[in-house]
Amino acid sequence: MDSSLVRKYFFSALLFVAIGLGLLIFFPFLKIIALAAVFSVLFHPLYRVLHRWVKFPTLAAFLTLLCFVIIICIPVYFGSIVFIHQATSLYQSLITNGALVASAHQLSVWLHHVFPSVSFNLQDRATAIVASLPATAGVILTTTLASALYFIFLLISMFYFLKDGSAWKEALIELVPLSNDSNRHIIAALQRSINGIFKGYLIMGITQGLVNGLGLYLFHVPHAVLWGALSVFLIVIPPLGSGAISISAVTYLLITHHPGLAVGYAVWAIIFSTTINNVLNPYVVGKQIAIHPLLVLFSVLGGLSLMGPIGILIGPLVVSFIYALISVYKTEMGMPIMVTVTESVK
Numbered sequence: 001m002d003s004s005l006v007r008k009y010f011f012s013a014l015l016f017v018a019i020g021l022g023l024l025i026f027f028p029f030l031k032i033i034a035l036a037a038v039f040s041v042l043f044h045p046l047y048r049v050l051h052r053w054v055k056f057p058t059l060a061a062f063l064t065l066l067c068f069v070i071i072i073c074i075p076v077y078f079g080s081i082v083f084i085h086q087a088t089s090l091y092q093s094l095i096t097n098g099a100l101v102a103s104a105h106q107l108s109v110w111l112h113h114v115f116p117s118v119s120f121n122l123q124d125r126a127t128a129i130v131a132s133l134p135a136t137a138g139v140i141l142t143t144t145l146a147s148a149l150y151f152i153f154l155l156i157s158m159f160y161f162l163k164d165g166s167a168w169k170e171a172l173i174e175l176v177p178l179s180n181d182s183n184r185h186i187i188a189a190l191q192r193s194i195n196g197i198f199k200g201y202l203i204m205g206i207t208q209g210l211v212n213g214l215g216l217y218l219f220h221v222p223h224a225v226l227w228g229a230l231s232v233f234l235i236v237i238p239p240l241g242s243g244a245i246s247i248s249a250v251t252y253l254l255i256t257h258h259p260g261l262a263v264g265y266a267v268w269a270i271i272f273s274t275t276i277n278n279v280l281n282p283y284v285v286g287k288q289i290a291i292h293p294l295l296v297l298f299s300v301l302g303g304l305s306l307m308g309p310i311g312i313l314i315g316p317l318v319v320s321f322i323y324a325l326i327s328v329y330k331t332e333m334g335m336p337i338m339v340t341v342t343e344s345v346k
Helices: 003-054 057-096 099-114 122-175 180-218 224-234 243-255 259-284 293-332
Strands: none
Touching: 003 057, 003 122, 003 180, 003 293, 057 122, 057 224, 122 180, 180 224, 180 243, 180 259, 180 293, 224 243, 243 259
8 A cells, every 4th residue: 555645544544633633631611711702793893993903912801801791791690689589588488488389370360260171270380390499409519610611711711811812713714715705704603693692792782781671660560679680681582582571570460459550550661662663773783593483492502402501602603503504505516505604704
């Protein structure tokens, strides 16, 4: 056998083994690396401005991280404190007063009145949920302690992505055996998807959360901050969105014999939710992510099931990546592009 061919096969096998070992080593931190890359893309425009101002990439990356902590991390931290306080208060009311079981019984009675031929027995299910909450609280505590360590790794990763990310991107473009235009198209697709998903849904989610939380507070629904915060996360699930919180709140007001408040909050939710979806959504999200809502739904749920909470963000990015690969495949094969994903990022 030709010695050059042997060397070629040996090197290929050695390369695959090295890549496999590298993936095993980095696998526990892939979520952190992916999240750091996403936030680095979001804050890269700010990094460029600071870099032009201070001239030193290390200092610019540090100042960008400082802005990231002030703009994102600190509000999330204090919001989480309020969220946990209200969640704890809700848990205590469920344990001491049996509010969940009582509400489930009232809902069963109300549903039986509306549908006499159907039997509802929700209080048993509610009792089982309450019994499982202490174990869930322990898991949350453990996760919180681990998250503090992961947060430090996130900041370190973001620092180097901001400082050296441009050089890494050019090296990756040269390394991948596709044309430079195709590689830049894929990267541009992911960049626009990140901006569309994160900036778009973040603005939409925060707006919906504030509107829902204010409405819940004005119409005397308990734990308004808790439910308002949940509506921020539900915005990424297109068929449900914050409507799930609104429907639950209206149902709660009805079964607690406050029909006037239920009608008032329903009108509030319909007016403001419609305004946000029709006015903000096209302007903020626009055409930045050309993914069908059904694919967004399943990518969010699939990412959540596979990767946990971070999967809500990574799932749609994977679908965008697939769209970009299909587009590049058709270009490389000399076929017309039928799948429009994104335009180039300038």
